[in-house]
Amino acid sequence: MKTIVLAFSLFIAVALNAGTFPSGSPSTTNNDDSCDIALLPAATLLLPFFEVDVNAPQSVARTTLFTVVNTSQVPQIARITVWSDLGFPALNFNLFLTGYDVQSINLYDVLVRAVIAPPGGTSSSTDEGARSLLNDANPNFASNAIAACSINPGPVPAAIMNDIRNALTIGRISGCGTNQIGLTHANAIGYVTIDVVKTCGLSFPDSAAFYNDLLYDNVLTGDYQSINPNSATGNYAGGSPLVHIRAVPEGGAAGAPTPVTNLPYTFYDRFTPRATPKMDRRQPLPSTFTARFIQGGSGGFSTNFQIWREGVTGAGATCADYPKNGGSAMFVTDVVRFDEHENPTGLAPCLPILCQLFVPLLPVTSGTASFSSNYPPPAGADVGGWMYLNLNNGGSAAYSRTRASQNWVTVSMFAEGRFSTAVDATALANGCTPATASGATIGPGPNTVP
Amino acid sequence: MALALLCVVAADAATTHNDDSCDIGVAPAATLLLPYFEVDLDRPPGRARTTIFTIVNTSQYPQIARVTLWSDLAYPVVNFNLFLTGYDVQAVNLYDVLTTGATGGFLTGPGQRSLANDLNPNHASTPCPREVLPQALLADVRSILTTGRMPSCGAGQVGTMHSRTTGYATIDVVNSCDVTFPDDTAYYDELLYDNVLIGDYQHVNPDPTFGNYAGASPLVHIRAIPEGGLAGAKVTPNFPRTFYDRYTPPASPHIDRRQPLPSVFAVHFVQGGQGAFNTNLQIWHEGITGGTGCNRYFGHFKTPVTEEVRFDEHENPTELNPEIRIAAYQYITVTLPATSVTPTSSYIFPPLWLFSGADVGGWLYLNLTKPSWVTAIMQAEGRYSGASDAQMLGNGCSPVLAAKAVIGPAPNAQP
Numbered sequence A: 001m002k003t004i005v006l007a008f009s010l011f012i013a014v015a016l017n018a019g020t021f022p023s024g025s026p027s028t029t030n031n032d033d034s035c036d037i038a039l040l041p042a043a044t045l046l047l048p049f050f051e052v053d054v055n056a057p058q059s060v061a062r063t064t065l066f067t068v069v070n071t072s073q074v075p076q077i078a079r080i081t082v083w084s085d086l087g088f089p090a091l092n093f094n095l096f097l098t099g100y101d102v103q104s105i106n107l108y109d110v111l112v113r114a115v116i117a118p119p120g121g122t123s124s125s126t127d128e129g130a131r132s133l134l135n136d137a138n139p140n141f142a143s144n145a146i147a148a149c150s151i152n153p154g155p156v157p158a159a160i161m162n163d164i165r166n167a168l169t170i171g172r173i174s175g176c177g178t179n180q181i182g183l184t185h186a187n188a189i190g191y192v193t194i195d196v197v198k199t200c201g202l203s204f205p206d207s208a209a210f211y212n213d214l215l216y217d218n219v220l221t222g223d224y225q226s227i228n229p230n231s232a233t234g235n236y237a238g239g240s241p242l243v244h245i246r247a248v249p250e251g252g253a254a255g256a257p258t259p260v261t262n263l264p265y266t267f268y269d270r271f272t273p274r275a276t277p278k279m280d281r282r283q284p285l286p287s288t289f290t291a292r293f294i295q296g297g298s299g300g301f302s303t304n305f306q307i308w309r310e311g312v313t314g315a316g317a318t319c320a321d322y323p324k325n326g327g328s329a330m331f332v333t334d335v336v337r338f339d340e341h342e343n344p345t346g347l348a349p350c351l352p353i354l355c356q357l358f359v360p361l362l363p364v365t366s367g368t369a370s371f372s373s374n375y376p377p378p379a380g381a382d383v384g385g386w387m388y389l390n391l392n393n394g395g396s397a398a399y400s401r402t403r404a405s406q407n408w409v410t411v412s413m414f415a416e417g418r419f420s421t422a423v424d425a426t427a428l429a430n431g432c433t434p435a436t437a438s439g440a441t442i443g444p445g446p447n448t449v450p
Numbered sequence B: 001m002a003l004a005l006l007c008v009v010a011a012d013a014a015t016t017h018n019d020d021s022c023d024i025g026v027a028p029a030a031t032l033l034l035p036y037f038e039v040d041l042d043r044p045p046g047r048a049r050t051t052i053f054t055i056v057n058t059s060q061y062p063q064i065a066r067v068t069l070w071s072d073l074a075y076p077v078v079n080f081n082l083f084l085t086g087y088d089v090q091a092v093n094l095y096d097v098l099t100t101g102a103t104g105g106f107l108t109g110p111g112q113r114s115l116a117n118d119l120n121p122n123h124a125s126t127p128c129p130r131e132v133l134p135q136a137l138l139a140d141v142r143s144i145l146t147t148g149r150m151p152s153c154g155a156g157q158v159g160t161m162h163s164r165t166t167g168y169a170t171i172d173v174v175n176s177c178d179v180t181f182p183d184d185t186a187y188y189d190e191l192l193y194d195n196v197l198i199g200d201y202q203h204v205n206p207d208p209t210f211g212n213y214a215g216a217s218p219l220v221h222i223r224a225i226p227e228g229g230l231a232g233a234k235v236t237p238n239f240p241r242t243f244y245d246r247y248t249p250p251a252s253p254h255i256d257r258r259q260p261l262p263s264v265f266a267v268h269f270v271q272g273g274q275g276a277f278n279t280n281l282q283i284w285h286e287g288i289t290g291g292t293g294c295n296r297y298f299g300h301f302k303t304p305v306t307e308e309v310r311f312d313e314h315e316n317p318t319e320l321n322p323e324i325r326i327a328a329y330q331y332i333t334v335t336l337p338a339t340s341v342t343p344t345s346s347y348i349f350p351p352l353w354l355f356s357g358a359d360v361g362g363w364l365y366l367n368l369t370k371p372s373w374v375t376a377i378m379q380a381e382g383r384y385s386g387a388s389d390a391q392m393l394g395n396g397c398s399p400v401l402a403a404k405a406v407i408g409p410a411p412n413a414q415p
Helices: A002-018 A107-111 A158-169 A319-326 B002-007 B094-100 B135-147 B185-189 B294-302
Strands: A044-052 A063-070 A076-084 A089-097 A102-106 A188-197 A220-228 A236-241 A243-245 A288-294 A302-309 A334-339 A344-346 A365-369 A384-390 A407-415 A419-424 B031-039 B050-057 B063-071 B076-084 B089-093 B165-174 B197-205 B213-218 B220-222 B264-270 B278-285 B307-312 B317-320 B323-327 B330-333 B339-343 B361-367 B372-380 B384-389
Touching: A044 A107, A044 A220, A044 A302, A044 A365, A044 A407, A063 A076, A063 A089, A063 A107, A063 A188, A063 B264, A076 A158, A089 A102, A089 A158, A102 A107, A102 B361, A107 A158, A107 A188, A158 A188, A188 A220, A188 A365, A220 A243, A220 B264, A220 B384, A236 A407, A236 B213, A288 A302, A288 A407, A288 B050, A302 A384, A384 B089, A419 B197, B031 B094, B031 B197, B031 B278, B031 B339, B031 B372, B050 B063, B050 B076, B050 B094, B050 B165, B063 B135, B076 B089, B076 B135, B089 B094, B094 B135, B094 B165, B135 B165, B165 B197, B165 B339, B197 B220, B213 B372, B264 B278, B264 B372
Parallel strands: A236 A419, A236 B384, A419 B213, B213 B384
Antiparallel strands: A044 A063, A044 A188, A044 A243, A063 A102, A063 A220, A076 A089, A076 A188, A220 A236, A288 A384, A302 A365, A302 A407, A334 A344, A334 A384, A407 A419, B031 B050, B031 B165, B031 B220, B050 B089, B050 B197, B063 B076, B063 B165, B197 B213, B264 B361, B278 B339, B278 B372, B307 B317, B307 B361, B323 B330, B372 B384
16 A cells, blocks of 8 residues: 555656746746736735734834835835734825935824825925925826825824724724724734825725725835834844735726736736726735744744735625624635644634634734744644645635735744844745645645636 | 847747746745855843744655754755745754754644645655754864864864854755755755745844844745656756756756855945944855865855945946955955855945045946845844845846946846
């Protein structure tokens, strides 16, 4: 019997290798021409997780900063949307970026001091640099863009900001009564999207009007830092690039239903108009990842996984719908922990009725310790290893087709109360790869047409 | 020109496959690059600066990873192999390697979901023992990585001088635990093409006086395209160049099939301000080979960078051309070794604009001429540190950009 198994395995191995000689590979050497997420200028940037202590003074308050750069000589407008951890779009504002502009945003300033940027720092009134084109030189801007962005963005009124803080801490906002649009936590938690748009408007990505504003120029880059300056509870910082999501194909005016991308689906798929579901042309994010961990040991290591997940609600969601983005529909398909000796431990299979009892239900964004009950326990005494995360939630009626859900994972490691690092987890396949079933052989995604 | 580019709608995505483009992403790869390491061998382990890297075999098949440590002038100093069972993870602390010779690799039985250790059909039949580097060899290794000298080179230098061991590392999937180096044509009879490795690294500076921080980033994941197959198979990818093409046999220059790295980057900096921020740029830069003798490694300094431009927070640009004036009639050429760490306040980068006022941040445009990799390491208050890879403005297949070209994302054009 063993001989047969070995022979069969060898056959698979040879077959796999024999199938990996496509002619003319790679299919493309162009920029902005594939489904791979890479650190290249993009049309959308995703800050997958933020956490801000809105109750402490700034000198000791945990915060998240992000920086956006316009790498083109042409002016751009970036629409910033701040979302709760249940995927409720709580706040937005626009940054007018002159050619080659750089703009840093400290979310503590935004959420506590209600200040978005220094006066005049990010409006169309800002002087251009010597190598930048004029502020009205972007042919894709709306005709009202210069006027609409001239006093932008101002201080946020205190009453509104109080509402926003509530949305991001206790999950309640005045317009939604007693409905939870976020989870409850002491710090403000959520995520941020940054999109190139044609004007300084107010539409959110969950509205159809947003897609008449959205542009397709892959020009933005950015990074973020999570800082915990409190020497008693933190005393460290960690940084990572923002997730760079490109528009493919790139360029052209806003609101154009064509050209239609041949990406199988897109980042904003659940929000785009049903008649033009791939209108945003944004690359989809992957669903399977490998994330390394160390927990314990002589350095007192700990590892947190910051996980962004695509929600299940779509355009037109009501206040009562947002708990679904943290409920049973947000199950995780498969999690396997490998220790340093390759001993695997997994979660029990997901039985249709009993999913909540056996598998983690992670909301749209979260930071959880690798030793938490969301993940399988280690097999032995090893303090390190890696985790296989198949974060597919199985799909949603809000999605334009049957497909895997999108996700992103960042690994933060801490030690000795003074060391901290942040590294993006490795995607095992890109977002165009077909969904991987629970219990499937773990490995890099196949190089096949989706 | 830029306006025209923005108005043009490019062709559709040519591929939605995995492992099918020139883009460098964080996806399983056949080669991992640790772009820079620095290890202090004069201090005890608890206080010594070190670099730790970890690699994971994401496949159920066993794999062999050849680790090569290079000097900062791209002299391949020493190598060792790590046998990775299916789904194996292996951390390597370079302090341990350079002091005790322990490579960290050890043979283990496969886990429950891993295939047997003899089940990789691409492996040669030679065994893979646990490797410990002998002390006599280590003395030479340490000398090369600090003084740039070794006995066989006499006064010739294969690295620059620094107080701590400095260099970079490559990690390749291979078919056997042999000892060939990537600059040897025989290496390409051993190199495999399976995109299965992932990894990350940490720079740790535990000394509370000089450091007290750590920073991490993914290793650079360089995929083989097309992937798979036996070592030595001459399948030519349609890359204009490959990562190892300066070492590959002349008759088959793209035999490694590795994606080429880009040469143009945008990187964010903060220097000064209330938090006494400091940004260091860690730059790996493809070297030049050719010539004979040990001093040929100084050829790395023969290629000047094409252009550097600093933009402050108000988009004011300051430029640095390949030649910068450091005195009334004296010019120097800005060149880079194969790997280095340099603060953004250094003279090799353009200064902040004279009238930048209170600006302490901005971004740098770097056209480094040769395939490169840039990581920004920010530090503040002697306790914060973050490492973030710089953004590429084009991939490694993009046409070379001339100085004074319009700065921006590379066009979506065939090379």
